[in-house]
Amino acid sequence: MSELTPSGRLRAAWAAIHTxxxxxxxxxxxxxxxxxxxxxxxxxxxxxxxxxHLPLDGGLHPGHGQVPVWLPMEVYVLLISVLxxxxxxxxxxxxxxxxxxxxxxxxxxxxxxVPVLAAxxxxxxxxxxxxxxxxxxxxxxxxxxxxxxRPLPPDNPMTLHDWHSALLTVAYAPLVLWGPLLGWLTVAxxxxxxxxxxxxxxxxxxxxxx
Numbered sequence: 001m002s003e004l005t006p007s008g009r010l011r012a013a014w015a016a017i018h019t020x021x022x023x024x025x026x027x028x029x030x031x032x033x034x035x036x037x038x039x040x041x042x043x044x045x046x047x048x049x050x051x052x053h054l055p056l057d058g059g060l061h062p063g064h065g066q067v068p069v070w071l072p073m074e075v076y077v078l079l080i081s082v083l084x085x086x087x088x089x090x091x092x093x094x095x096x097x098x099x100x101x102x103x104x105x106x107x108x109x110x111x112x113x114v115p116v117l118a119a120x121x122x123x124x125x126x127x128x129x130x131x132x133x134x135x136x137x138x139x140x141x142x143x144x145x146x147x148x149x150r151p152l153p154p155d156n157p158m159t160l161h162d163w164h165s166a167l168l169t170v171a172y173a174p175l176v177l178w179g180p181l182l183g184w185l186t187v188a189x190x191x192x193x194x195x196x197x198x199x200x201x202x203x204x205x206x207x208x209x210x
Contacts, residue, residue, distance in 0.1 A: 018092045018095075018096060019096055021100055024192070028094070028095050028184075028185055031181045032092050034181060038174040039088040039175065045172070047078055051074040056164060094119065100113065116193045123189070131183065134175045134178060138176050
């Protein structure tokens, strides 16, 4: 078999990540596909406005917050945005074959069934935390408050009440759906797999580039 080109490797990796396992309902497939797009707008806003200094915040620049002083804010924002998107893509594990059978590139586990609770517990915790966190963020933003329920400082973009704050709201609003969608996927995964042996997923696992 001929060696895969870089683009071929990328397509094979993407297919291995998102190709659904047999028996996954259409609604679950749709939810898994939507979750990364609930995270993407906020990531783009952060990277564009903070990493690349585009004028999206009306000239108001938030402080360094809890970011270590040795780590540039631009780098921190880029890293946290990429990490958020990677975590969102993990939702495909609740619909794809690699979420039911360990793929071939994992030593000692390859080909074995993924324990149901090994997926359900972290996914359920993540869904609970995300739902609480972003729901609270939406409430505080609606009332012009910080997470500690103090009035927003004057250097917060949400205090502008113009297109800058509207764009910020549009970018971050989809994050409210991340937790509930992940929770729904977790329940669907549990109902599909509890009490049943996992279906073979060798074909999906072997689609990963060699």
